[in-house]
Amino acid sequence: MTAVYQANHGEAHPFTTRFYNKINMTNNVLIDGFKLPAGSAPVACVDIGGTKVAVNVVDDHGSRGTITEPTATSGHSDALARQIIRMVGQSCDAADVPVQRIARVGVSSCGPFVLNHGMVELAAPNICGGLAGKARGLPNDWQTAVLEAPLHAAFAHVRVENDGIGALEAERRWGALQVDGVPMANCAYVTWSTGIGTGLCVDGRVLRGKNGNAGHAGHLFVSNNSDALCGCGNMGDVESLIAGNAIARRFSALGYADAAALFVAAYSKDTKAIALIDELCEIMGRMLYNLIVTLDVQRISIGGSVYWHHRAYLLPRLQAYVQGKLPALTAGCEIVSAGLGERVGDFGALALVV
Numbered sequence: 186m187t188a189v190y191q192a193n194h195g196e197a198h199p200f201t202t203r204f205y206n207k208i209n210m211t212n213n214v215l216i217d218g219f220k221l222p223a224g225s226a227p228v229a230c231v232d233i234g235g236t237k238v239a240v241n242v243v244d245d246h247g248s249r250g251t252i253t254e255p256t257a258t259s260g261h262s263d264a265l266a267r268q269i270i271r272m273v274g275q276s277c278d279a280a281d282v283p284v285q286r287i288a289r290v291g292v293s294s295c296g297p298f299v300l301n302h303g304m305v306e307l308a309a310p311n312i313c314g315g316l317a318g319k320a321r322g323l324p325n326d327w328q329t330a331v332l333e334a335p336l337h338a339a340f341a342h343v344r345v346e347n348d349g350i351g352a353l354e355a356e357r358r359w360g361a362l363q364v365d366g367v368p369m370a371n372c373a374y375v376t377w378s379t380g381i382g383t384g385l386c387v388d389g390r391v392l393r394g395k396n397g398n399a400g401h402a403g404h405l406f407v408s409n410n411s412d413a414l415c416g417c418g419n420m421g422d423v424e425s426l427i428a429g430n431a432i433a434r435r436f437s438a439l440g441y442a443d444a445a446a447l448f449v450a451a452y453s454k455d456t457k458a459i460a461l462i463d464e465l466c467e468i469m470g471r472m473l474y475n476l477i478v479t480l481d482v483q484r485i486s487i488g489g490s491v492y493w494h495h496r497a498y499l500l501p502r503l504q505a506y507v508q509g510k511l512p513a514l515t516a517g518c519e520i521v522s523a524g525l526g527e528r529v530g531d532f533g534a535l536a537l538v539v
């Protein structure tokens with residue numbers, strides 16, 4: 186499939202300018218009106234988050250029939266799968282596409298996954314109330330949310346991946362992790378958002394692991410900090426320290442109600458806010474460094490709402506943290522902003538099936 190790009194030359198940075206000028210693809214983004222090649226069968230794209238599910242249909246007329254609902258978290262443990270099957274039908278109706286014509290269904294989902302007879306079920310802390318117990322406040326006692334088996338019963342071809350892998354595939358197809366349309370062989374995508382997640386590719390192979398959970402680097406332990414409890418139950422992992430909801434939880438008592446407030450203060454030269462953000466960048470910088478030295482990737486692209494809204498401030502700090510450390514391993518690796526920008530998630534499920 187041939188994708189169509191437009192270039193946005195507004196965000197060059199010294200660390201990346203020379204390379205990007207050479208290949209002339211600074212911050213490519215898919216133009217509006219993206220469509221599959223003429224004659225392509227329609228596909229359904231499903232994006233499952235802890236709070237909402239989004240479904241749309243894409244074919245040679247473009248992307249349409251987008252519907253969004255709160256993620257089903259009550260009833261039987263197959264409630265989420267039933268919701269998705271229903272929403273695909275509704276999306277097809279809205280797009281005027283018979284559901285029988287859907288050739289493939291791509292599902293990009295929050296994790297972690299567990300496998301039951303080879304089929305993905307979700308063990309996501311924000312969906313399954315049985316993991317953390319009643320104190321968590323979820324209206325169910327699920328240990329897992331059944332997902333892949335009911336979808337396979339309903340649709341001919343289904344591919345379920347964690348959302349870090351979906352985003353990685355989208356960036357390798359259409360974003361900053363491809364060169365002249367050829368996906369990079371050694372690369373990673375990192376999201377810095379409500380949570381922290383990654384997608385990893387080494388030697389041209391997207392890493393999945395035994396249960397499809399490779400890339401949950403947000404749960405790397407990095408501190409004994411007792412003010413940082415992650416939704417996964419760990420104290421002092423990356424996500425618990427720097428994710429969007431962690432910033433609000435840790436720093437509201439210091440006068441910064443959320444990530445936006447913290448950055449606004451830093452932009453106004455508030456020295457305390459600047460120091461706090463430097464600490465966040467040190468933790469993310471260490472995670473990036475650890476990924477580079479472990480996987481030997483040549484480029485990492487970063488997206489997610491916390492990063493994206495403050496990328497001009499964060500990118501040079503993250504690059505500076507990695508630059509110069511153990512150059513034999515880091516010198517050949519670039520750290521860049523996501524080529525698909527805020528739309529990485531939109532294209533994650535699509536990238537799984539086209």
Ligand SMILES: [Zn+2]
Pocket residue numbers: 403404415416417418419422424425
């Ligand atoms: Zn965690």
